[in-house]
Amino acid sequence: MDRLLIIDGSNLLFQMFYGMPARIVNREGKAIQGTLGFVGAAIKMIGMTQPTHLVVLFDGEHPNSRTELLAEYKANRPDYSQAAESENPFSQLADVRRALTFMGIRHTEVQEFETDDVAASYAYACGAQMSVVISSFDSDFFQLISENVNVLRYRGKKSVLCDVAYLKEKLGVAPCRYADFKSLTGDSSDNIKGADKIGPKTAAQLLCEFDNLENLIANAEKIPKPSVRASIIQNVGLLRRNYQLIKLDTRAALPFSLKELEYRHSGLTTNEVLAGIGLK
Incomplete structure (x- = not known):
């Protein structure tokens, strides 16, 4: 090949x-x-x-x-x-x-x-x-x-x-979900801030449960942990902007x-x- x-x-x-x-x-x-x-x-x-x-x-x-x-x-x-x-x-x-x-x-x-x-x-x-x-x-x-x-x-x-x-x-996500993953965690090398309370392990767990960023946002009320749920709800604009930057x-x-x-x-x-x- x-x-x-x-x-x-x-x-x-x-x-x-x-x-x-x-x-x-x-x-x-x-x-x-x-x-x-x-x-x-x-x-x-x-x-x-x-x-x-x-x-x-x-x-x-x-x-x-x-x-x-x-x-x-x-x-x-x-x-x-x-x-x-x-x-x-x-x-x-x-x-x-x-x-x-x-x-x-x-x-x-x-x-x-x-x-x-x-x-x-x-x-x-x-x-x-x-x-x-x-x-x-x-x-x-x-x-x-x-x-x-x-x-x-x-x-x-x-x-x-x-x-x-x-x-x-390494990260617990498929390549097709990497942009979703980095939208949640941010990217310090590019000066992109992620959502509060969302580290790599939490981001991978959320995507495992909700599949992608938009589905996660649409179903944020179903997130069990209060601090994580609040972070997603409060940072919808930031998360969508991050996705545009990273994708x-x-x-x-x-x-x-x-x-x-x-x-x-x-x-x-x-x-x-x-x-x-x-x-x-």
Whole structure:
């Protein structure tokens, strides 16, 4: 079966920039640890998943519909515009893009929407005809997991390929109910507040009993625990807004056709890629 590997480029760049044991510079004194880690990780992911199609997506700097719903959405993220180069992952983004081009890997900065939305469009468009692997630590992608769609949490030899069974064991919910689950608990990484008194275990129990968020809201009076019942009733607007913020669909256009994403690994090593773009 064909396989599409989607790499969340911004997520991986941050992981590698901050995850390398030390700041690494080349012979000219240029910092390259983020690029070095990114290229090495991408090559290892390719070896793990053996994709026939491949794309790397980077988040763009632009307003989106989610900030219109919630002004505080992702407002907790650091502003790197004034950060020193040594503290700024984006200072190595241009080198990462050059490396991807050298490797023959399609990549783009997502316009209008977010990386999550474009990855979702690919998952929905391609999941029925091929295997799809999304590499990211962004848990929003859990809602896209299906028989043919998995999420790769890359950590070298400790990498985990998250499937339906993984999510059910970890959180007690099916992927199709993950957006409902996060609407209840909130998402601190995106600055989305959940309903009071609703933690992960309570959210999973509620969805097990009431199936989905709308059914839970419609039958809130039947919730046995008074504090939980009151929280759901008092936070209906917040819960529905959260669902709009978290739910992924097919709104985003696909930046590349599947034909354009066809990929065959050349066997290049990390050192060969860095030498090829003049970073050694």
